[in-house]
Amino acid sequence: MSSNKSIKMSEDEINRALAKAEKEAEKKDHKKIWMDKMMKSAKTYYKACPYYDKKTSKCFLDLSNKCNREGKYENCPVFLGFLDNKYQEFTSKKKILPLDFLDLAQSI
Numbered sequence: 001m002s003s004n005k006s007i008k009m010s011e012d013e014i015n016r017a018l019a020k021a022e023k024e025a026e027k028k029d030h031k032k033i034w035m036d037k038m039m040k041s042a043k044t045y046y047k048a049c050p051y052y053d054k055k056t057s058k059c060f061l062d063l064s065n066k067c068n069r070e071g072k073y074e075n076c077p078v079f080l081g082f083l084d085n086k087y088q089e090f091t092s093k094k095k096i097l098p099l100d101f102l103d104l105a106q107s108i
């Protein structure tokens with residue numbers, strides 16, 4: 001009987017772990033979809049990265065480093081990190097995520 005119980009418990013644990021993993025995956029998907037949407041939206045407004053200072057090559061999102069991508073922000077880890085942080089910020093405050101990059105940029 002006690003061994004049955006322990007099996008049952010481990011099943012529950014597995015189910016819980018699976019449910020948690022699914023939820024995490026859903027969250028990840030949601031984040032990715034939103035980040036892709038923001039990237040697409042940004043590209044309709046900006047050919048070069050909006051945080052790139054052409055004169056000094058500085059990156060306004062990471063002032064300690066210069067941009068070595070000449071403002072090409074697609075797949076830029078700094079830019080993606082910025083979107084990732086924004087996603088965390090909005091979702092942790094339970095705020096509605098912007099659907100347009102300009103709304104996001106203004107929320108800094």
Ligand code: SF4
Pocket residue numbers: 049050051052053058059060061062066067068069070071072073076077078079
């Ligand atoms: S490092 Fe990335 S985010 Fe920063 S200016 Fe360059 S392209 Fe933009």
